[in-house]
Amino acid sequence: MQFRTNRDSVVSRKASKKTTSATFTQYIHRRKKRKFKYPPLHISSCKLQMATAVSSAGDPTTTIDDVHPDVLIGALSHLDGPSLASASCATAHLRSISSAPDLWRRLCLSTWPSLRHHPRLVRLLDASPRQFFADAYPFPTPAAPVARTTSDQLPDELISAVDLYHRGGTPIFSCSVETNTSSEWFRAAPFRIDVPTNASVRPEELTLSWILIDPAKGRAVNVSSRRMVAAERRVWSAGEMTARFATVANGCALSAAVAWKKGTGDVLEVGLTVEDMDGVCVSGSEGLRAVRAAMEAGRKGRGKGEEEAEAKAKYLEYLTRKRCRVESRVREERSADVHCAAVSVALFLAFVFLLIFR
The missing domain is CATH 1.20.5 (Single alpha-helices involved in coiled-coils or other helix-helix interfaces)
Incomplete structure (x- = not known):
C-alpha cells in the first residue's frame, strides 16, 4: 500500500x-x-547614430545630423587629437564640424602651452591650426638619407616650442626660443640648442615635447619621443644624470636631453643635439639638413602609445648599430696597428741584416 x-x-x-x-x-x-514597439539598436562603424526610436507608426529617425552644432562642438572640444581625427571620419556632418579652426586652435594651445609665449607662433597657429597639429603631433616617417643641399634651402631661423610635463598631463615648464641658424658660427659648430629651465621633478615621470618650427615656410616637426628612451650618467660631472627623448630619422638621432641632479631631482638644463650613426654631434648645417628632411617627411598616425614605443625601439636599434660600428672600427684600427708593427719589425730586421752582412 x-x-x-x-x-x-x-x-x-x-x-x-x-x-x-x-x-x-x-x-x-x-x-x-x-511585435515589439522598439527594435534593437544597431551601431555601424561607418555611420554613428545617437538614437533610433522608430515605431510601427513610422516615426522619423533621430541621427547625429539632428544634434545642434554647438552641442557637438562642445563635446568634440574634450577629445584629444587622434580621437578628434577619428570622429571626423564618421559622417560628413561630423567632418565639417570637426574642421572648425577654433576647435584645432584650442587643441594645439592646450596640448602645447609654449605656443602662447611667442606672438609669431600665435599668428602661425591662427593661419592653419589643423595643419600645424598634423605636422607637430605625429612623428616623421623614416625617409631616404639626407641629400646635400645648398645653404639657401636651409632654414635661416628656427623657433623651438618646448613643453615639459609631469606624469604626462601637468605642464611644469613651457617656453619658446628663437635660434638664428643663418650665421656661419652656428652652421660650422656642432648642432645644439639650449633652453633654460628651473624645474624640479622625477625624470622618469617626465614627458617632453620639443617642436621645431620654420616660420618662413610654416612647417613644424616634433623631434622628441615624448617619453624617455634612455638614461645615462654624465661623464664629466658626478651625481648628474641625463634623460634622452630622441627620435631617429634619416640616419641621424635628433636627441633632446634633460640633465638633472641625482638625489634632488633639480633639472639643470634642456638641450637638443643631432648625432650621426657614430654618435658624433654633427655640425649646424648638417643638423639643419636633418631637421629639414624631418619636416618634409610624411606622417603616419598610430594608436595611443604606439609611437612612443616605436621611437624607443628605433633608438635602441640606433644604439646597437652605433656600438657595432664602434667595435668594427676598433677591430680595424687594431688590425692596422698589428700590420704597421709587423712592417716596422720587418724593416728593422732588414736594416740590421744589411748592416751585418754588408
Whole structure:
C-alpha cells in the first residue's frame, strides 16, 4: 500500500513538470509572435547614430545630423587629437564640424602651452591650426638619407616650442626660443640648442615635447619621443644624470636631453643635439639638413602609445648599430696597428741584416 502511494506521487510530479514545460513553451511561442514597439539598436562603424526610436507608426529617425552644432562642438572640444581625427571620419556632418579652426586652435594651445609665449607662433597657429597639429603631433616617417643641399634651402631661423610635463598631463615648464641658424658660427659648430629651465621633478615621470618650427615656410616637426628612451650618467660631472627623448630619422638621432641632479631631482638644463650613426654631434648645417628632411617627411598616425614605443625601439636599434660600428672600427684600427708593427719589425730586421752582412 505504501509502495503504491509513493508511485502515485512520482507520477503526479512528472505530470506537473510536463504541464509546466508545455506552459513555458507556449509562452515563448507567444513572445516570438509579438511585435515589439522598439527594435534593437544597431551601431555601424561607418555611420554613428545617437538614437533610433522608430515605431510601427513610422516615426522619423533621430541621427547625429539632428544634434545642434554647438552641442557637438562642445563635446568634440574634450577629445584629444587622434580621437578628434577619428570622429571626423564618421559622417560628413561630423567632418565639417570637426574642421572648425577654433576647435584645432584650442587643441594645439592646450596640448602645447609654449605656443602662447611667442606672438609669431600665435599668428602661425591662427593661419592653419589643423595643419600645424598634423605636422607637430605625429612623428616623421623614416625617409631616404639626407641629400646635400645648398645653404639657401636651409632654414635661416628656427623657433623651438618646448613643453615639459609631469606624469604626462601637468605642464611644469613651457617656453619658446628663437635660434638664428643663418650665421656661419652656428652652421660650422656642432648642432645644439639650449633652453633654460628651473624645474624640479622625477625624470622618469617626465614627458617632453620639443617642436621645431620654420616660420618662413610654416612647417613644424616634433623631434622628441615624448617619453624617455634612455638614461645615462654624465661623464664629466658626478651625481648628474641625463634623460634622452630622441627620435631617429634619416640616419641621424635628433636627441633632446634633460640633465638633472641625482638625489634632488633639480633639472639643470634642456638641450637638443643631432648625432650621426657614430654618435658624433654633427655640425649646424648638417643638423639643419636633418631637421629639414624631418619636416618634409610624411606622417603616419598610430594608436595611443604606439609611437612612443616605436621611437624607443628605433633608438635602441640606433644604439646597437652605433656600438657595432664602434667595435668594427676598433677591430680595424687594431688590425692596422698589428700590420704597421709587423712592417716596422720587418724593416728593422732588414736594416740590421744589411748592416751585418754588408
